[in-house]
Amino acid sequence: MRKILLAGMAIAMMVTPAFAQTYKFAVVPKAMNNPFFDVARDGCMKRAKELGNVECIYKGPIEHEPATQAQIIQDFITQKVDGLAISVADVAAMTKSIEAATAAGIPVITFDADAPGSKRIAYIGTNNKDFGLALGKQLLQLRPEGGKYAMVSGGPGAKNLAERVDGVREALKGSKWVEVAGSPTFCNDDSTLAVQQMADLRTATPDLAAIVPVGGWPMFAPEGFKAFVNKNKKDIDSGKLTLVVADTLKMQLELLRDGYSNALTGQRPFEMGVKSMDALLAIKKGEKVPEIIYTGLDLVTKDNVAQLLK
Numbered sequence: 001m002r003k004i005l006l007a008g009m010a011i012a013m014m015v016t017p018a019f020a021q022t023y024k025f026a027v028v029p030k031a032m033n034n035p036f037f038d039v040a041r042d043g044c045m046k047r048a049k050e051l052g053n054v055e056c057i058y059k060g061p062i063e064h065e066p067a068t069q070a071q072i073i074q075d076f077i078t079q080k081v082d083g084l085a086i087s088v089a090d091v092a093a094m095t096k097s098i099e100a101a102t103a104a105g106i107p108v109i110t111f112d113a114d115a116p117g118s119k120r121i122a123y124i125g126t127n128n129k130d131f132g133l134a135l136g137k138q139l140l141q142l143r144p145e146g147g148k149y150a151m152v153s154g155g156p157g158a159k160n161l162a163e164r165v166d167g168v169r170e171a172l173k174g175s176k177w178v179e180v181a182g183s184p185t186f187c188n189d190d191s192t193l194a195v196q197q198m199a200d201l202r203t204a205t206p207d208l209a210a211i212v213p214v215g216g217w218p219m220f221a222p223e224g225f226k227a228f229v230n231k232n233k234k235d236i237d238s239g240k241l242t243l244v245v246a247d248t249l250k251m252q253l254e255l256l257r258d259g260y261s262n263a264l265t266g267q268r269p270f271e272m273g274v275k276s277m278d279a280l281l282a283i284k285k286g287e288k289v290p291e292i293i294y295t296g297l298d299l300v301t302k303d304n305v306a307q308l309l310k
């Protein structure tokens with residue numbers, strides 16, 4: 001009996017560590033007041049629960065503040081988390097943070113916004129140049145006759161947003177669309193400011209024919225966005241002003257359905273959260289992961305919005 005008991009204890013000692021190992025992966029968004037990242041958080045939490053041996057810790061700056069994001073990452077380094085997934089608010093600042101984490105033995109991936117010159121292992125998210133191209137092509141399809149247009153962007157230090165801006169410009173190059181001076185504006189992921197900038201652009205250029213926010217910020221303040229649209233509804237309904245907006249969160253799909261925008265180009269933040277957990281776990285297991293993992297796009301107009309709202 002004693003031999004059996006000792007043998008059982010020996011087996012338990014060998015097996016338990018493997019099953020008891022729980023990995024703590026931190027997901028750090030650009031800003032926690034941005035509902036886009038709430039969806040990535042939901043994907044992260046769901047996948048962590050499914051995996052069982054993974055904990056998803058979601059924390060970032062309340063607002064778009066690269067310095068605060070860097071401090072939060074330093075705190076996670078001090079806590080010795082098992083991995084980091086970062087949406088890069090500012091490439092220069094985050095490159096240093098990623099280097100510090102890597103030096104501490106913590107694997108880092110980026111999601112949504114990349115820092116390709118850093119020591120991050122992988123990027124998970126949108127092909128942002130293609131995203132910008134899709135936004136521009138949607139505008140060109142809706143209004144081939146062209147006119148004056150302006151873009152609204154988020155943070156000036158975000159590489160992913162700069163790539164979207166470049167993509168829109170490339171899609172419209174050679175067309176009858178002309179970008180106005182002062183475009184893009186930078187709202188620093190502030191939804192209220194994004195709506196105000198749309199109004200300011202329209203005031204500065206009364207014959208502005210299109211506004212293309214390369215992120216969903218103005219629609220994340222739905223009441224303010226609806227107020228802007230209602231003020232310009234006559235021109236929007238007549239085709240004098242076209243709104244092609246990035247992202248496809250539920251509130252945005254509902255606004256499109258109700259006639260408050262002409263088209264949306266959407267990312268897949270839920271999948272970003274899911275795949276971030278999978279990638280970090282694979283890295284901890286010593287497996288090789290692709291350096292670039294694209295999550296795809298969704299093109300939405302009034303013709304297919306009901307399908308996406310199901």
